[in-house]
Amino acid sequence: MIDIHCHILPGVDxxxxxxxDALEMARLxxxxxxxxxxATPHFNNHFLVEAETVRAKVKELQAALDTNGxxxxxxxxxxVRLESWDFVQSSAENGRFCYLAENPAYVLFEMTFTGYPQDAVKGVKWFRERGTQPIIPHPERHLFFREKPELLEDLIHAGxxxxxxxxxxxxxxxxDVRFFAYSLIDRGFCHTLATDAHNELRRxxxxxxxxxxxxxxxxAAAQVIRDRMNAMIPAK
Incomplete structure (x- = not known):
């Protein structure tokens, strides 16, 4: 299996x-x-973990995993959180964050928790026009999506x-979050699954x-999700 959203890199967010702690998460x-x-450390105003740091930490962790078998x-x-569209667009154009598995076809595109970002649809369309599939993490945890599901539907219809x-x-x-997550499965709106693991408790x-x-x-529905996720990892 492939986990496409995990905060396993040590000491960055x-x-x-x-x-x-990272090794114990990996064992689990x-x-x-x-x-x-x-590995998907935060890229936002609070935890600005840039691409250069991510790549260096991935190499360090991979070496430790190999050493420990x-x-x-x-x-x-x-x-990548949509703090503002200028923040995301300029960061993308300057290579400041990593696409998923360094594959420019996929980006983890997070909404803010303080309110629905007005540029969300614009951002989805911008990525799609450039051949990138934006993936919105944990929409079920956002109150504005639960209160107004049409906001999420608009993003899905935008791509x-x-x-x-x-x-x-x-x-x-x-x-409430569990109920909405199940409703996404029911409607065919659960495109991928991930752990969003942070530690041994949030595992x-x-x-x-x-x-x-x-x-x-x-x-069959589970296999469709697996196939989407498997496509994100480069073939060896």
């Missing part, structure tokens, strides 16, 4: 604090069946995908997410 991920992780491959990425978090499906983020649990999708929507 609110995820793993030290290398030992391996036990869960995950073999590929796209943990069979997981780490790839660079970022969780965005969603990434539902497993913790939401299992109820760790509250019953990698991707297999549970796929079990829930299979139980709720069937094996």
């Amino acid at each position: 609110d995820g793993a604090k030290e290398m030992k 991920a391996y036990e869960d069946g995950i073999r590929h992780i796209i 943990i069979g997981i491959t780490i790839y660079p990425g970022n969780e 965005a995908w969603t990434q539902v978090s497993v913790d939401s499906l299992v109820g760790k983020n509250g019953e 990698p649990n991707l297999s549970e997410g796929f079990r829930i999708v299979e139980r709720h929507a069937g094996t």
Whole structure:
């Protein structure tokens, strides 16, 4: 399995604090069946983890995984928040953040939590016009999407995908969030799954997410999600 959203890089944001924490997260991920992780530290006004730092930390973590015999491959990425459209566009044009697995076909494009960004549709269309698939992480956790689902529908119709978090499906983020996450599955609006893991408590649990999708929507629906995610990782 491939985890496309994980805060496993040590000491860069609110995820793993030290290398030992990152290694423990990786062990848990391996036990869960995950073999590929796209490291997605925050890229926002609070945690501005730039591409150069991401690439260096990925190499450092991969070396530690190899030394410790943990069979997981780490790839660079970022969780890019739409603080403002100027912030995202200028950062993209200057190569300040990483696309998912360094593949310019995919970007993790986060909304703010303080309110619905007015440039969200504009941003989705801008990425799509350049051949990039924007993926909106954890839309079920945003109150404005739960209160006005049409806002999310507008982004999907503009070309965005969603990434539902497993913790939401299992109820760790509250019953309203869980209900909305299930509704996204029902409507075919759950395009990808991820753990958004940050530590040993907010842990990698991707297999549970796929079990829930299979139980709720069937094996074929789960396989479609797997196929989308598998396409993000470069073939070796």
